[in-house]
Ligand SMILES: Nc1ncnc2c1ncn2[C@@H]1O[C@H](COP(=O)(O)OP(=O)(O)OP(=O)(O)O)[C@@H](O)[C@H]1O
């Protein structure tokens with residue numbers, strides 16, 4: 576089932592075009608990565624898709640229902656979420672529990688089912704043993720992991736993740752990719768994840784979307800290709816061209 580459908584999206588910051596004529600989609604049951612060099616407008620594409628930024632042109636459709644006919648739940652993990660306030664007063668457990676509140680309402684009591692979800696979420700990122708710590712006492716990578724746990728606790732249908740493993744070690748990162756692969760393939764979730772290292776996720780992801788600089792355009796426009804091999808070949812040719820200059 577199609578969860579995200581973007582057609583001919585063009586986005587400008589002031590008068591500067593950053594995304595030009597972008598079309599892509601993400602379906603339930605697939606783990607899709609989004610790559611491109613620094614400044615290729617990956618974060619901008621995600622924010623425009625979510626409606627946080629307004630496109631100049633194009634059509635963005637996000638399904639209102641999940642594949643079971645219920646209201647679609649979306650989780651968005653912004654880039655560098657780990658930089659959130661180090662003085663945050665709550666404990667790790669409270670913070671991850673707050674991921675359940677949108678469903679529960681702030682003042683409803685947590686049921687056993689909610690608490691199980693919170694434990695499973697903390698276990699999945701190896702942070703259950705840290706549940707009574709204050710957030711300010713955690714390292715950057717640990718903060719990133721509890722932000723991920725909070726997102727799991729909310730049990731979304733569509734995950735939109737902007738470089739979610741920043742600051743995490745290789746083992747934690749690949750455990751996370753494995754979890755996202757499992758969520759897509761076994762539970763019909765959809766995952767759109769920005770990554771700067773497509774090599775690291777190639778065994779887990781189903782498809783890659785790559786943002787490329789438009790070579791002919793006057794402005795720094797970017798083009799979208801979904802055919803990874805063609806993109807890699809173009810990049811290779813570009814490098815060879817540069818080497819010959
Ligand atoms: N608020 C803003 N106002 C004006 N220009 C911006 C703004 N945010 C980003 N840009 C510019 O838009 C372009 C795309 O930025 P964006 O953050 O989307 O790239 P990115 O691919 O996510 O980069 P990175 O890999 O560094 O995270 C960059 O040239 C950036 O300087």
Ligand SMILES: [Mg+2]
Nearest residue numbers: 617618619654
């Ligand atoms: Mg970014």
